[in-house]
Amino acid sequence: MVTALEMPKFYTQSYALEISCGSDQGRVRLINEDNFGCDAAAKLMVLADGMGGCQAGEVASAIAVSTVISEIKNIEQPVSDIGLFYGDDLTPSMARACNAIEKSNLAIYEAGLHSPECAGMGTTIVMAQFAEDIVTVANVGDSRLYLLRGDVLQQLTVDHTVLQEQIELGFFPEDERQRVAARSMLTRALGSEPRVTVDVFEQQVNPDDLFLLCSDGLYDMLDDGEIHSILTKMDGRLGWGVEELLRRTLDQGGVDNVTLILARVISS
Numbered sequence: 001m002v003t004a005l006e007m008p009k010f011y012t013q014s015y016a017l018e019i020s021c022g023s024d025q026g027r028v029r030l031i032n033e034d035n036f037g038c039d040a041a042a043k044l045m046v047l048a049d050g051m052g053g054c055q056a057g058e059v060a061s062a063i064a065v066s067t068v069i070s071e072i073k074n075i076e077q078p079v080s081d082i083g084l085f086y087g088d089d090l091t092p093s094m095a096r097a098c099n100a101i102e103k104s105n106l107a108i109y110e111a112g113l114h115s116p117e118c119a120g121m122g123t124t125i126v127m128a129q130f131a132e133d134i135v136t137v138a139n140v141g142d143s144r145l146y147l148l149r150g151d152v153l154q155q156l157t158v159d160h161t162v163l164q165e166q167i168e169l170g171f172f173p174e175d176e177r178q179r180v181a182a183r184s185m186l187t188r189a190l191g192s193e194p195r196v197t198v199d200v201f202e203q204q205v206n207p208d209d210l211f212l213l214c215s216d217g218l219y220d221m222l223d224d225g226e227i228h229s230i231l232t233k234m235d236g237r238l239g240w241g242v243e244e245l246l247r248r249t250l251d252q253g254g255v256d257n258v259t260l261i262l263a264r265v266i267s268s
Contacts (some may be wrong), residue, residue, distance in 0.1 A: 002246040004239035010043045010263075013024050013226050014132050015207065019045070020238035022246050026217060029253035033057035034215050034259035037065040042073050042129040045261050049215040051189070052121030056112075063111060064104045064145060068127055071100035091202065097138040098198045101125060101190070105140075108129030108191035122191035126132045126157060126213050128263075130205065138200040141189045144219065146227070147203065148210040153228040153232040156203060160188035184216075207266045221249040238262045 002024055010017035025032040035048035036059070048064040050057030090098065105123065112118045124141025137145055142159040158164060162185040190196055210231060219227065222245070230248065234241040241262055249258045 001245050002250070004242035006239060007038045008040045010040050010130055011059060011259055012043065012130065012132050013132040015265050016268060017043070017130060017204070018238055018264045019168040019261065020242045021259075022242040022244070022248065023259040024246050024254070024257070027250060031058060031259050032257045032259075034059055034217070034257045035061035035065045036213075036259050036261055037069050038053075038261065039069050039073065042069065044072050044127065044213075045129075045253060045263060046125065046127040046214055047143055047213045047215065047259055048125045048190075049141065049217075049257070049259070050121065050123040056118045056121035057123065059111070060108045060120055064101075064123045064125050064190055067104035067107050068100045068125065071103050072096060072127075090200070091136075093131065093134075093136040094138075094200045096139050097129065097136050097200050099216055101127070101197065101198045103142060105190040105196040106194055109194050111123045124186070124215070125190055128211060128213060130174045133205055134202045135205050135211070136200070136202050138198050140196055140198055141186055142190075144212075144214055144216075146212040146214070146224075148212070148228070148231050149206060149208075151232065153224060153231065154214055155224070156201075158199060160199075161186055178194050180268065193256060201230055203239050205265060207265055207267070212260060213262040214260040215258060217254075217256035218245060218249055218255060218260055221254065221258070236264070238264055 005021045007019040036047040039044050046065045046068050048061035050061030112121050124143040126139040126143040126145050129136045139157045143162050145157045147154050230244050
């Protein structure tokens with residue numbers, strides 16, 4: 001039985017965000033190495049999908065989520081060196097997001113060096129921080145953020161996988177086994193090196209927008225059409241949407257952990 005977790009609403013002067021979350025171990029994995037967090041004060045949502053043996057992935061994703069939330073909330077934290085790596089055209093919110101993820105990456109990397117049981121651990125991450133009329137999105141790895149606006153579902157983040165690199169180079173494997181293998185091979189993750197390149201951008205927020213953050217355990221089992229079908233049938237019932245997405249994922253085999261956060265823009 002899967003149950004959605006209703007989170008406290010986020011409030012800005014222009015709108016409120018209704019939020020519902022859910023996570024499941026799946027039918028194959030022995031533990032759940034996904035983690036997520038929401039912070040109403042920072043108007044922040046974070047999701048991470050850990051990897052590594054002996055529960056090390058669970059440790060990595062927990063470090064990622066807690067560090068990002070802590071760093072984003074630490075408004076005194078300097079971010080002056082970010083421009084050296086990302087250019088000087090980042091907004092303060094974008095720079096702070098990159099800084100927070102960089103700090104989480106270093107924390108995971110150092111934990112792996114100092115704890116033999118955590119050696120080689122890593123995690124993906126995707127985060128969204130809301131302000132008056134924009135949301136700042138940052139990601140590393142293949143956890144995704146989708147936007148449903150009207151009847152159109154769009155994946156806003158870009159996967160950091162071998163398959164995505166092949167697609168960008170104009171090559172799409174015809175063999176399904178090759179596609180599956182390429183999609184599961186990450187080209188970027190937190191924890192493998194002391195520095196990591198973060199994708200970051202800002203997106204306009206409109207009334208009735210619906211945002212979905214998810215680990216690959218969701219979209220590996222359900223394609224975008226199936227996700228769209230469920231989201232457009234919610235009729236405002238975020239908890240039902242979370243539970244239906246989880247249930248359908250498990251019905252399809254649930255071969256991986258699956259975690260998702262749904263956030264809907266409503267009048268404040």
